[in-house]
Amino acid sequence: MRVLITGSTGLLGCALQTQAGADKQLYGIFHPARPLPRALRASQQPADVTSMPEMRRVFEWARPDVVIHAAAIGSVDFAEKHPAQTHAVNVGGTAVVAECCKEFGARLIYISSNAVFDGTQPLYSETDPVSPINYYGRLKVEAEQVSAASGVPHAIVRPILMYGWPYPEERGNLVTTWVKALREHQPQSVVENVFSKPLPAQACADAVWAIVNRNLTGIYHVAGADHVSLHQFALAVAAAFALDPALIQAVPDSFFPQLAPRPRDTSFNTTKMEKELGLHPVPLASGLQQMKAGA
Ligand SMILES: NC(=O)c1ccc[n+]([C@@H]2O[C@H](COP(=O)([O-])OP(=O)(O)OC[C@H]3O[C@@H](n4cnc5c(N)ncnc54)[C@H](OP(=O)(O)O)[C@@H]3O)[C@@H](O)[C@H]2O)c1
Structure with a gap:
């Protein structure tokens, strides 16, 4: 299976590469402004997810069966202070990736966030209505809607607060x-x-691979124990x-x-993750x- 990972030098992007099965042929893109001081498992190319020409070139190179879209501006405070830039990457970039998935016949795994909820009624299940209270969360909701409206077979993964060792010079x-x-x-x-x-990034990656391997669609909440x-x-x-x-x-x-x-x-209810993905919260x-x- 050929899999393209966006944000491949990010915390989750790196964990996806260490946790991938040997049957996966991995392709990654990283932000053009970022150096690549350490080798990663995926073949790598620089590309900006907001650029349709660059992303078409990437899809022609990778010819993915599945795309895991993990590239984003992940800072809640940066998003609040730089709304136009964050919208362009987090929503616009998702629209470009989804459009390429449609053109090239790939499945999409969109990495969303717990920030789609207002935090007043935990534990949140996948069927609970979204209610974001900051700009970052509103953009995650919008990008989920872009993924759903694309018509591409897709799953939405909502990780909670992740931890792990980042790639050099990443946040x-x-x-x-x-x-x-x-x-x-x-x-x-x-x-x-x-x-x-709190969720180890590797455990989130395991959940994403379980979704990919089982060919699942729909929303999945992923959290620690x-x-x-x-x-x-x-x-x-x-x-x-x-x-x-x-x-x-x-x-x-x-x-x-x-x-x-x-x-x-x-905080999430993890029943669906446990039952459908066969994973125990760490x-x-x-x-x-x-x-x-x-x-
Ligand atoms: N970490 C968490 O606790 C957490 C929790 C819930 C959801 N999430 C979501 O999970 C996903 C992965 O999170 P993460 O923690 O792995 O994020 P991360 O470490 O910040 O990685 C995101 C990657 O996306 C890249 N990127 C940003 N703009 C780009 C662009 N225009 N084109 C190409 N690449 C671009 C970043 O590059 P630069 O660093 O060079 O900009 C970075 O390498 C994100 O969607 C995030 O919102 C994260």
């Missing part, structure tokens, strides 16, 4: 931020009234990496008034131990 995540700061003995103020079910506050998450990171928990101070989300609004608790302690072992 970090909460775990890498905390590990770095705590190793440098910098105190950390961490929100105690925002909750999640433990339902924790961000403060509890930070304490678990300190414990796993043998760092000083006394540096971590619990604060309310009102402590960061400059940030774009965050939903309080978008406990936080084991996900962090695996990450530590991979450091």
